[in-house]
Amino acid sequence: MSKIQSFFKSKKGQRALIIVGFSIIPLILLLVFTYYPFLEMIKFSFYNMRYAGARKFVGFKNYITLFNKREIAGSLVLSLYYMVGAVIQISIALYLATILSMKVRMGGLFKGLIFFPFLINGIAIGFIFKFFYTRGFVLDTVLSWIGFNMETLPYWLKDQAINNWSLVYSSFWKYLGQNMVLFIGAIMSVDAALYEAAELDGANKFQQFRYIILPSIKTIVTLNIILSITGSLSAFEAPYVITSGNNGTGTFFVVMNKIAHTDQKVGLASAMAVFLLVVILICTLIQKLLFKYIFRNANTDDESLKAKKAREKEAKAKLKAIKAEQKALKAAKGGN
């Protein structure tokens, strides 16, 4: 007993105590709400089951259904719309970020106006865009201002030739500002002296963008393009809140959500989730490899780790020196 007590009073014991004490709750939360469900999901995907009641092991049957069901295959194709939308969004965000990082009157106001939609909750956005796209309402009125004939305009959310683009636009509307702010942050971290030097050399704005801004933020742009691929595969919010996935707008996750919570085919929904996770992990792996071999200078993580180790070493050395000094002091006192 006293041995344990003295351990907790010792430096080493205190250290162990604080490490365990401070990391135990976040770790439990992580395990209970992320990793345990993750494993459960893989298990579920091999069963025919509902949330309650008996479950039956069916092997790979759910995965076979997954590839045979028309609805599911079709929903994956929809992510192409979101991918195109994401690429356009990134280009425009980059363009606006470049403008806003230069000298602009009322730049803060423009930035704020374009960014604010990001802070509106999903269900409100659903209503805003149902309203926006209703026949004869906001979009039709704005288009009639610039000369379109209202009669010839399509039904934005019903017409299957256009409704997925309408949904893509709503997510463009929400996330454009966020992407832009992200790029502004990256551009601002470029040394201002570079722009001044370029200006003196007579470089025009486009050259400045091409030779100074783009190289220094290409890592973050590439990263965002890759993230947009995984993001498009998991597109959910716009079709869920605006059309509930009707009229051929059900993306993979909207269909999965319906299968899981309305039809309660938990096994099949889990198989869908596992399938998409594998795709996302492959994309991420490709991204990591790409960054490792193509953007060598982007490996700042390793660098910072080295720097940190060096710093830790230095700190330890310092601590040792202080301890030695104290010992010497004590010894000196004892001597007196």
Place this chain on the structure above:
Amino acid sequence: MQAKTAKIKPSKIVHHYTLSHYIWIIVKYASLLLFSFMAVIPLVSCFVTAFKDDVEYQSTNVMTPPVSWVNFSNFIKAFQTANMGNAFKNSAIILICVLLISTIIGTQLAYVLNRFAFPMNGLIRNLFTFAALLPGIAMQVSVYSIMLHLHLVNSLYGYIIMMCGTDVISIYIYIQFFENLSTSLDESAIIDGASYWTIYWRILLPLLKPAIVTSCILKGAGTYNEYYCAMLYLQDKTKLGTVATSLYTFTGPLGSKYNLICAGVIISFIPALIVFIACQKQIYNGIAAGAVKG
């Protein structure tokens, strides 16, 4: 020869430069105006419509300004219909608890991960990074069954516990901030006989304030706007509705009364608007910090 060209060219260059310069200025402001207009128009139409009574709403175009800008009857009616008083109360409770708990456990974890080298350190970091790759909606299929087993469905505290799982972004923000706080602070405190808890609580936490503000605003906006899990786990909408889910009252028979709906929508994002205007800088910093995690 050289002198000649030198004499002619500058004027040409300057002329060319100024022309393209002016074009650039026009293009620049035109694009800013265009995209600001696109961002604002859905919200402006909402604002205009929210001030119209039923007759006016049916008889005028959605973009026609209302007769009276002080007709708040829709706002009052929307607030009552959707039981938004109760929703604001629930959202406030959720927000306070989630921010308080996740700040404490997030900073504690970051402190341990940054200040101590121990065998599991790298593993824990990787576990959190990997977790960020898993799309939340896919995970809810099995999280839901776990929540059922733990009897956490349909209770405010169950939802709060679930939302407290610290996200990678705030842990990254904290770790980055810790890296810039010199370890000599800790060392001198240890020499003075302070315990690790004192170092964390008395010395480092107060210094961490800017990072806490940034990550609380980000997490706060996320929690306030969260609707998917709220609908899934807080099923008793009359008692447990949050601001985001209370808007769902307007589906069904009320689904075409957009003057009422727009008023509800505006009420729901006013708190976000106020926080945005007050803390723009922190919000932008948070977004930029989130980018670093990749």
